[in-house]
Amino acid sequence: MYRSLKSVFSLSELALSTRKVGVSLLVGSAFLSGISHAELGYPEKEELKFGFIKLTDMAPLAIAYENGYFEDEGLYVSIEAQANWKVLLDRVIDGQLDGAHMLAGQPIGATIGYGTKADIITAFSMDLNGNGITVSNDIWAKMKKHIPNGADGKPVHPISASSLKPVVDELKAEGKPFKMGMVFPVSTHNYELRYWLAAGGIHPGYYAPAKGDTSGQIDADALLSVTPPPQMPATMEAGTIHGYCVGEPWNQQAVFKGIGVPVITDYEIWKNNPEKVFGVSKSWAEKYPNTHIRVVKAMIRAAKWLDENNNANRPEAVKILAKSQYVGADYDVIANSMTGTFEYEKGDKREIPDFNVFFRYNATYPYYSDAIWYLTQMRRWGQIAEPKSDEWFMETAKKVYRPDIYAQAAQSLIEEGLMDASEFPNFDTEDGFKPATSDFIDGVTYDGKRPNDYLKSFKIGLKGDDQI
DSSP states (O other), rough: HHHHHHHHHHHHHHHHHHHHHOOGEEEEEEOGGTTTHHHOOOOOEEEEEEOOSSSSHHHHHHHHTTHEEEEEEEEEEEEOOOOSSHHHHHHHTSSSSEEEEEEEHHHEEEEEEESSSOOEEEEOOOOOEHHHHHEHHHHHHHHGGGGOOOSSSSSSOOOOOOGGGGHHHHHHHHHOOEEEESSOTOOOOOHHHHHHHHHOOOOOOOOGGTTTEEOOOOOTEEEEEEEOOGGHHHHTTTOOSSSSEEEEEHHHHHHHSSSEEEEEEHHHBBTTTTTTEEEEHEEEEEEEEHHHHHHHHHHHHHHHHHHHHHHHHHHHHHHHHTTTTTTTOOHHHHHHHSSEEESSTTTTEEEEETSSSSSGGGTTTOOOHHHHHHHHHHHHHHSSOOOOOOOHHHHHHHHHHHHHHHHHHHHHHHHTTTTGGGGGGOTTOOOOOOOBBHHHTTTOOOOOHHHHHHHHHSSSSOOOOOOO
């Protein structure tokens, strides 16, 4: 820590001196060789505080800090765990935090006024995949009867929620509700869990904010409610919920504790789905544009480090994340998923090299089509109460996702020789939309340019002029 503070304050003093005398002493210094000050400009704010929730996908923040990438940009950063997603968002809005590791739906939900209304933007996608759905041992024992086994005697994956439906129906016939936890109403976890349940014929319920009903349980076969990620295993063990959808390491924790079984990963629900983003307030980004670009630069480098050489750095990353100030879970629990494997039923460990992706497949780029997918799910489940035009979806995505800022950060890294243009999308031709894909558990095709047609393809969910 002494080295970190000394380096940062030395940089600040040098930068201040340079600005006062108006000469570019720093450009030629050995400490800052390769940094393109003339092109990008100095950070307007050097001391920054970022927030995160204790999940492995906060890794780009931890690595950017530990590897000195923030320092390279002239930034003195402190990173602070937050109690829950609402507290985290509120602290970004009121300025206690300069930015944060956020659920991809949080900047979108805030911008459209679902829950807290605020203008939040993102110029950096933190990862792909990384979540799982876990059920209690009792539910798993009942589900297994409806799941085919492979030649090795192990359950065939991916496991459809259709194997859960008879269990839910049985509980309903006994007058008992089936309950599952997810981390936040606008979380990827909520939408992935709903997607999986609905694809298997289980209705996850509607929201009706215009009527004051934000429970999300209208017409539900499965009652979903919010539980903070680190509390998921204990809440399930206590019998309060029958299962949950959460990021790592809290699915693997259930395996290690022997209290539940992860039945499916989000990679199997939607291959290479966007998960977390780095969010800042729009006003902060406008006040500190150079600082923002430099933050994105540092995290791009961190994401590359996490994935490079076929995940060779992951064991070192796990050691860092296991520290109490970051995720604070046991090394073996975090490594179970971060190093390219995932354990389902105890002893059923399978290779999933892309369970956590931080840089491959342009994972860090903020695609408009990702934002629009989240908006479709908000509409599907009633968080967006009224029908919206395809143009509205596009306009809203552009308010929140900022590939223009990302491109400036990437270009600066390319000019400095730290990264190659081939590692990024072609910014001259990129339109912000991934190709249409059918890589979902139900095979439905998603085309971000046609959101209303996409909504019409689902049997369960609001579409067209539907309203609750």
